[in-house]
Amino acid sequence: MFMGVYHFTGDTAELLAGHRRMVGLLPPGVLQIHFCLATATGISVYDTCPDRATFERFSQGPGFAGLVASAGMPAPTSVPLGEVDSYEFHVA
Template sequence: MTAVYLAAYHFDGAAEELLPAYDKFVATIPPGQLLLHTCVKREGGITIFDGCPSEADFTAFSTDPGFAAAIADAGLPPARIEPLGEVHAAHGGVSP
């Protein structure tokens, strides 16, 4: 597995309102650009688990004013960003 640094982006609010904004945001991401990306509906909002190639890439992406502008343009509130660490293993096969 290629190195992946995982972070959680927590968006608080009504999930029913946040999910369409998330869909609008993710539609702006070019195909093939996401390494590891999962959106989870939870009590009190949504959380996006997203992987970057390295911690440095995560830091650059998550602090980029363009990222903040893109989520605001999609209708999402500012995210609570939680760096999680390097992924040791990931297993797939589940689809919504």
């Protein structure tokens, strides 16, 4: 599993709303590990793909660009982070 991050710059409240719209456009169950965080300059979205090649195709492809535009969001800066070695998730 490979993780990348998308940095969206702009009004945080508008970007958070756009992110909710964007996720709502996706088929159920398509996201594996996906986090959206408010930042000082907008939002950052951490997302996983099966491997680096899939991340690069997706993040640079027209499908992702169209999804972002359909949600009314600006184009992000995407950064490949690396292979996920392990993760844990606990619900309190």
